[in-house]
Amino acid sequence: MVKFIKRFYTSLIFLFLYAPILVLIIFSFNSSKSRGSWDGFTLNWYVEMFQDRQIMSALYVTLGIAVLSSIIATIIGTAAAIGIYNMNRFNKGIIMNLTYLPVLNADIVTGISLMLLLIFLKIPLGFTSLLLAHITFNIPYVILSVLPKLRQLNKHLYEAALDLGASPLYALRKIIIPEIKPGIITGLLLAFTLSIDDFVISFFTTGSGVANLSITIYSMARRGINPKINALSTIMFLSVLTLLIIVNKRMDNTEEGDN
Amino acid sequence: MKLKWISYPYIVWMIIFILLPLFLILFYSVTYNTSEGLGFTLEYFQRFFEPIYINVLWRSFKLALVSTGVCLLLGYPMAMILADKELKNRNVMVLLFIIPMWMNFLLRTYAWMTLLERNGILNSLLGLLNIAPKDFLYNEGAVILGMVYNFLPFMVLPIYSVLIKIDKNLLEAAGDLGANSATTFRKIILPLSIPGVLSGVTMVFMPAVTTFVIPRLLGGGQFTLIGNLIEQQFLFVGDWGFGSAVSVIMLILILISMGVMGKYEKEQEGGGLW
Amino acid sequence: MKKYFKLVLFMVVATILLAGCSGGRETLTVYNWGDYIDEDVIREFEKEFGVRVVYDEFATNEDMYVKINAGGGNYDVAIPSDYMIKRMIDEDLLHKIDFDNVPNYQYIDDQFKDLGFDPNNEYSVPYMWGTVGILYNKTMVDDPVDSWKILWDEKYSKQILMLDSQRDSIGITLKMLGYSLNTKNTQELEEAKDALIEQKPLVLAYVGDEVKDKMISGEAALAVVWSGDAVYMMRENPDLAYAIPEEGSNLWFDSMVIPKTSKNKELAEKFINFMTRTDIAFMNTDYIGYSTPHTEAKKQLDPSLMNDMAAYPAMEDLEDCEVFEDLSSSASVYDRIWTEVKAK
Numbered sequence: 001m002v003k004f005i006k007r008f009y010t011s012l013i014f015l016f017l018y019a020p021i022l023v024l025i026i027f028s029f030n031s032s033k034s035r036g037s038w039d040g041f042t043l044n045w046y047v048e049m050f051q052d053r054q055i056m057s058a059l060y061v062t063l064g065i066a067v068l069s070s071i072i073a074t075i076i077g078t079a080a081a082i083g084i085y086n087m088n089r090f091n092k093g094i095i096m097n098l099t100y101l102p103v104l105n106a107d108i109v110t111g112i113s114l115m116l117l118l119i120f121l122k123i124p125l126g127f128t129s130l131l132l133a134h135i136t137f138n139i140p141y142v143i144l145s146v147l148p149k150l151r152q153l154n155k156h157l158y159e160a161a162l163d164l165g166a167s168p169l170y171a172l173r174k175i176i177i178p179e180i181k182p183g184i185i186t187g188l189l190l191a192f193t194l195s196i197d198d199f200v201i202s203f204f205t206t207g208s209g210v211a212n213l214s215i216t217i218y219s220m221a222r223r224g225i226n227p228k229i230n231a232l233s234t235i236m237f238l239s240v241l242t243l244l245i246i247v248n249k250r251m252d253n254t255e256e257g258d259n
Numbered sequence: 260m261k262l263k264w265i266s267y268p269y270i271v272w273m274i275i276f277i278l279l280p281l282f283l284i285l286f287y288s289v290t291y292n293t294s295e296g297l298g299f300t301l302e303y304f305q306r307f308f309e310p311i312y313i314n315v316l317w318r319s320f321k322l323a324l325v326s327t328g329v330c331l332l333l334g335y336p337m338a339m340i341l342a343d344k345e346l347k348n349r350n351v352m353v354l355l356f357i358i359p360m361w362m363n364f365l366l367r368t369y370a371w372m373t374l375l376e377r378n379g380i381l382n383s384l385l386g387l388l389n390i391a392p393k394d395f396l397y398n399e400g401a402v403i404l405g406m407v408y409n410f411l412p413f414m415v416l417p418i419y420s421v422l423i424k425i426d427k428n429l430l431e432a433a434g435d436l437g438a439n440s441a442t443t444f445r446k447i448i449l450p451l452s453i454p455g456v457l458s459g460v461t462m463v464f465m466p467a468v469t470t471f472v473i474p475r476l477l478g479g480g481q482f483t484l485i486g487n488l489i490e491q492q493f494l495f496v497g498d499w500g501f502g503s504a505v506s507v508i509m510l511i512l513i514l515i516s517m518g519v520m521g522k523y524e525k526e527q528e529g530g531g532l533w
Numbered sequence: 534m535k536k537y538f539k540l541v542l543f544m545v546v547a548t549i550l551l552a553g554c555s556g557g558r559e560t561l562t563v564y565n566w567g568d569y570i571d572e573d574v575i576r577e578f579e580k581e582f583g584v585r586v587v588y589d590e591f592a593t594n595e596d597m598y599v600k601i602n603a604g605g606g607n608y609d610v611a612i613p614s615d616y617m618i619k620r621m622i623d624e625d626l627l628h629k630i631d632f633d634n635v636p637n638y639q640y641i642d643d644q645f646k647d648l649g650f651d652p653n654n655e656y657s658v659p660y661m662w663g664t665v666g667i668l669y670n671k672t673m674v675d676d677p678v679d680s681w682k683i684l685w686d687e688k689y690s691k692q693i694l695m696l697d698s699q700r701d702s703i704g705i706t707l708k709m710l711g712y713s714l715n716t717k718n719t720q721e722l723e724e725a726k727d728a729l730i731e732q733k734p735l736v737l738a739y740v741g742d743e744v745k746d747k748m749i750s751g752e753a754a755l756a757v758v759w760s761g762d763a764v765y766m767m768r769e770n771p772d773l774a775y776a777i778p779e780e781g782s783n784l785w786f787d788s789m790v791i792p793k794t795s796k797n798k799e800l801a802e803k804f805i806n807f808m809t810r811t812d813i814a815f816m817n818t819d820y821i822g823y824s825t826p827h828t829e830a831k832k833q834l835d836p837s838l839m840n841d842m843a844a845y846p847a848m849e850d851l852e853d854c855e856v857f858e859d860l861s862s863s864a865s866v867y868d869r870i871w872t873e874v875k876a877k
Contacts, residue, residue, distance in 0.1 A: 006340050010352075013337050016408065017359050020370035023380065024362060027373070034769050035373055035746040053572065054588075076269050083266020095270070097514060102277055104461075104513045106469040108490050109506040113280030115605055125605045136276040139269060144458075152424060172265075186416075193360045203596060207606035208562065209587035217363050219567025219590035221742040223821075224765070225369070226568070233362045240358055248351050311869075314876050372743065377752050394691070397738045479738025480697035483875040494595035495699065496868045 021237065028230035035225075045231040052228055054216060059232065061127070062196055062212040069134035070191035076135070077142025077191075078184050082176065084143070085150045099140045110137065111204035118205060125207030133205035134195045141194060142187035149183030150176075281510075288503035303504035312488070312505075319485040322399060322474075323467035326406035327414075330463045331456065333407070334414035338455075339448075341415070342422035353419070356412040364409070368476050371405060372396065375477075397479030405473040406463075413462040421455030422448070465513060485509065561800050562587040564597060564611040566787070569661075571820035578807050584800065601626060601792050608794045609801040612660050615786045616700070616857035619650035623859060628791040629655045634802035637809035644848075645826040648786065649856045657788035658805050659826040661818075663760035664846060664854060665701060665783040671772050673754035678776045681709035684755060685728070690735045694747060694756035697739035699871035700857065701783065702729065705757060708780045714855050717863045726870045730877055739875075748773060759785070761823035763843045775843035781853025786826075 028046070032039035049055060084095055102110055114136065118129045153176065161171040177184075199214035206215065217229055288304070290297045306312070341352055359367070374380045375395035382392040395401060425448065433443045471486030483491075485505065492502030563575075567590045575586050589606065591597040594617040600606060602624070613621070621627050632638055632654075641659055651657045669678050673692065676683060684693055684705075696702050704714035706725040716722065737753050748756050749770045758766070763775040789808065791801045807813055814830035824844045825831055831845075838844055860867060 006343070009336060010340055013333065013411075014355065017356070017411070019374060020367045020408075021359055021362055023370040023373050024366055027370075032769065034749045035369060037749055037769065076272060080266040080269030083263050083269070086263050087266075095266075095273070097517065098273060098277060100461075100513070100517060101281065101510060104465040104469075105510060106471075106486055106489050106506055108471075108486075108493055109284060109503070110280070112493055112599065112603075113283050114276065115600070115603055116283055117276070117280050119604050132276070136272070139272065143269075148420060189354075189357060193357055197360055197364050199364070203592070204600065204605070207589060207600075209589055211590060214363055214365075215590065215592075216567065217365055218592045221365065221592060222566055223568040224742070224745050225366070229363070229366065233366060237358070237362060240361060244351060244354060244358075248348060311873055311876050315872070318876075369743065369746075372746075376747075376750070378750050475697060475741065476743065479736075479740065481733075481736075481739060481875065483872050487875075488872065491699075491868055491872075494593070494599060496864045498865055498868075 024230055025234045025237070028227055028234045030227060033224060033227060045227045046235075049228040049231045054211075055213075055228055055232060058211050058213045058216040061130075061210055062214075065127075065130055065134055065212060066192050066195040069131055069138050069195050070188050072131075073135045073138035073191045074142050074184060074188045077139045077187060078146050078177075078180075080139065081143045081146035081150060081180075082172070085147065099143055102137050103140045103144070107198075107200035111201040114201065115204040125205065127206075127208075127210045130202060130206040130210060130212070133201055134198070137198070137201060138191035138195060141190045142184075145187035145190060146180055146183040149180040153179050284503045285507060286503075287499045288507045291500060300500075303500045304508070306501060307505055307508055315483050315488055316485060318482055319468050322402055322406070322484065323464050326403050326410065326467045327460055327464045329403065329407050330411050330414040331460065334411055334459065335418055335452075335456070338415050338418035338422055341419045342425075344427065353416070356415055360412070364472070367408075368405065368472065371408070371477060375401060375404075396477060397481065399478070399482075402474050402478040405477040406467045406470065409470075409473065410463040410467060413466075414459040417458040417462065418452060418455040421452050425451050461517065469509065559584040559797065559800060560587055561585070561797065561804055562589065562607050562609050563804070564589050564591060564601070564606070564608040564792075566590065566612065567592060569612070569787075569821060571817045574808070574813055574817050577813065578804060581807070582800075582803060601794055604794060606794060607796050608792050609797055610789055610795075610804050611792050612787050612789050614857075615648070615650040615788070616859050618657050618788055618790055620859040620861075621790065621792070622651065622656055623861070626793050627656045628793060628795060628798055628801075630658065630791060630805065631798075631802060634799065635806040635809065637806050637811075640809060640811060640814070640827050640829050642826050642828050642831075645786070649858055650786075651788070657786075657790045658809060660787045660789050660808070661761065661821065661823040662784070662786045662826050663824050663844075664777050664851070665705065665757065665759055665785065666763065666775050666777040666843075667755055668748055668758045668763050668766060668773055668775050669755045670748070670751060670753075670770075671774055673751070678755075678774075679779050681705050681778045681780055684757070685709075685732050685735070687735060689754050691737045692754035693732075693736050694744055694753045695732075695736050695739045696744075696757045697741050699867050700860075701757065702739070703867055703870060704783055704857070705778075706732075708778070708782060708853075711780065714783060715858045715860075717860070717866075719866070722866060722870060726873060729870070729874045733874060733877055760843050760846075761821075764822055764838070764841060767843065777846055777850045777854070779853070781855065784851060784854040784856050786856065 027035060029041050029043070030038055031042035031044065084092055087095070114133050115125070118125060118132070123129050123132070157179075158171055158175050161175050162168065166174070197214065199218050202212050203215055203218070206212070213229075213232075217225060220226060220229070289299055289301065291300050291302070340346065341349065346352065372379070376382070377392055377394065379395075381395060385392065429447060430443055433447055438446065468484075469486040469489070471484065471490050474480070474482060474484050474487060489502050489505050492498045492505065561584055563586060565588070575588060578584070579586050589608070591600070594613050597611060597613055598617055598621070601608060601611065601621070618627070635658065638658060645659045645662060646654050667678050667681070667683065674683075674689070676686070683689070684695070703722070703725055706728050707714045707716055707721060710721070710724055710728065712718070712721045712725075740747065740756075744756050744758055745762055745766055747753055748758070748766050751770070751772070758775075760775065763773075767773045767775060789805045791798055791805075795801050808817065809827060811827070811829040811833075814825060814827040815833045818825040818827070818830050818834065822838075825834075
């Protein structure tokens with residue numbers, strides 16, 4: 001009985017989370033350009049999508065920025081988390097409060113102030129500036145994901161390794177990193193996700209013809225969002241889902257989940 | 260451990276990309292342009308305390324609070340299910356909470372409109388059951404729904420990550436000592452999960468206060484919230500001073516609330532995102 | 534692990550290459566609304582002049598302004614709307630165009646020259662134009678739609694979509710009251726505020742771009758819309774009709790300008806001239822579907838579109854129409870009114 005309630009509740013929540021996604025997917029097959037009417041089934045948007053230079057280049061920029069910014073943010077953020085963990089309480093408090101701020105600040109404020117900074121630093125607006133901005137708003141999420149895992153860590157493990165003659169870096173690589181890996185992975189994933197979805201900050205920090213999907217979509221809104229975007233989202237969603245299933249199958253075969 | 264140096268790259272980064280822009284905002288919020296140059300003023304901060312803006316602040320807080328509450332009510336049981344020892348494919352389930360965010364936010368919100376409209380999908384389904392169409396969109400309920408939808412993962416994940424850390428022996432011990440499951444929950448699980456709840460509340464409440472797209476699209480633009488107010492000052496009015504002042508006030512409120520929470524947080528238990 | 538590393542490395546290299554692949558050719562950077570140009574036109578320009586066009590898009594005039602004003606991006610040509618052009622002229626953000634380099638300017642309809650936002654035709658060349666009016670669903674509205682007052686008619690309670698734009702919504706209210714939509718008179722603005730507050734219970738929603746989907750699917754009976762959108766919506770749903778109220782309305786323009794961020798003014802002028810060449814202007818108008826100010830291109834259009842009253846209204850309908858001017862310091866008054874209306 002309890003099991004049934006659990007299942008039922010989980011399905012309800014997932015229905016809630018995925019209902020709009022389903023709508024999106026269905027409307028990628030709508031032959032009308034408008035979301036307001038259903039004119040019949042078509043696969044045209046999928047064909048046209050690949051021929052649309054603008055959408056394809058936006059896709060590359062989005063993925064490029066998301067991959068690069070999440071990896072760099074994860075490296076800097078993980079290192080920062082380890083360092084912060086070892087600070088005294090006062091310093092830790094200050095740094096953590098500052099780390100929270102960009103997470104909590106209104107996007108428009110972050111976006112405009114970053115733009116002013118980039119211009120002031122004479123960094124031309126384009127791919128690099130966009131990357132810097134994304135790394136900036138991604139790092140806090142990585143820190144916030146890794147830090148709790150560090151708190152769970154057994155302090156003596158690291159010291160024992162040092163006593164046994166390991167260099168600090170070796171101990172870090174062999175002892176600490178493996179222990180906090182789940183936190184690092186969630187941080188990476190979250191950073192990647194936020195990077196894909198951001199519009200406001202991206203808009204103000206990019207230029208020179210570099211636009212990500214969000215910018216393309218928001219700019220399209222005035223003239224009606226093209227269902228090609230729905231088609232693209234559908235493909236992205238399905239590929240992630242497939243990847244997830246494959247990875248999961250393989251993990252099941254090799255070992256029972258490590259966390 | 261002496262590994263403090265490892266965080267220095269971040270500290271440099273933070274000073275340049277977080278602290279400097281923040282000072283810029285602070286600077287805008289207390290200065291104005293005159294023909295002779297810059298002047299110092301607190302006028303922008305004063306203006307915020309006029310009734311109409313307090314009204315805006317109040318409404319934003321109210322909506323954000325309700326959304327946070329709903330997220331907590333929906334999210335806590337979900338987090339418990341996820342943290343359940345018997346659950347298979349846990350990692351996949353957790354991922355499934357993140358993936359919806361890979362679809363563009365604007366597209367997802369538009370999709371909600373398709374669902375909730377007068378001639379929308381939900382009303383068509385109700386029509387099949389002979390229930391008269393209802394106006395789901397364009398009221399506070401729709402805004403709350405939009406916020407809950409977008410921020411629910413930020414509530415579930417931190418609570419889940421705290422729950423999964425709870426030592427199972429503790430629960431068994433409680434059982435052996437004769438506590439029923441309700442007592443175990445009240446006396447052990449709930450107190451231990453407080454850090455997760457607190458970070459979940461922060462992660463949901465703050466973006467909910469400053470969001471401006473959700474009230475515009477799902478609320479039919481009928482009420483101005485703090486996020487809209489800030490956006491309007493920067494983009495439409497060009498009054499960066501007032502816009503900056505409002506965001507500084509928001510940041511101060513955030514810091515105060517985090518400080519208050521920090522008091523409840525034990526150093527060792529530590530909240531954090533997960 | 535190695536495999537993943539290689540994959541990541543590949544993506545890093547690929548993106549860097551992607552970002553850095555600008556050859557030695559001259560570049561022209563254009564800043565325009567989303568989906569507001571026939572891409573083939575850009576390719577054609579690149580081919581003909583042997584240059585590379587970098588094309589950026591914005592979602593609102595204000596977004597664009599903030600960026601250009603801060604000096605972000607080296608934009609050579611931008612296509613903002615009227616009031617924004619006035620503001621940019623006043624703030625010295627635009628170059629004067631050398632019209633000797635834009636001979637095709639002769640094709641622009643005289644009616645669209647000497648406009649309030651650029652009184653001496655020094656800074657801008659019209660790209661597209663249109664009006665603001667009422668789009669209504671003929672199956673849901675049986676009264677004649679000839680006045681803004683219909684938006685205050687209780688009969689259509691919760692059937693009305695207003696624009697979520699302070700300038701437009703306050704503007705049409707002023708028009709309904711018989712005032713100028715550029716007024717800075719406090720008394721008149723106060724009246725407009727009261728009217729908007731009075732109207733609020735009747736309004737279903739204050740909408741933006743999503744109005745198109747709403748009206749096509751019959752979610753509401755009446756909506757305030759831009760004429761270019763109206764043409765598109767009427768094509769998708771034949772029950773819809775467009776009217777410009779007799780009190781007059783807003784006449785809007787999106788025009789090409791050269792911001793001071795430009796590093797290649799001559800090429801920018803070549804581009805503007807190219808865009809106003811008859812074949813190109815026709816090609817572009819045909820794609821976008823908005824109203825063109827280009828006399829020759831208009832002649833080549835499909836007669837059904839040309840006779841469309843929404844796209845090309847009769848001259849007498851435009852008599853009481855006004856172009857937005859920049860509000861400068863009154864912007865905060867408008868903002869306050871809007872916040873008060875929304876706070877109710």
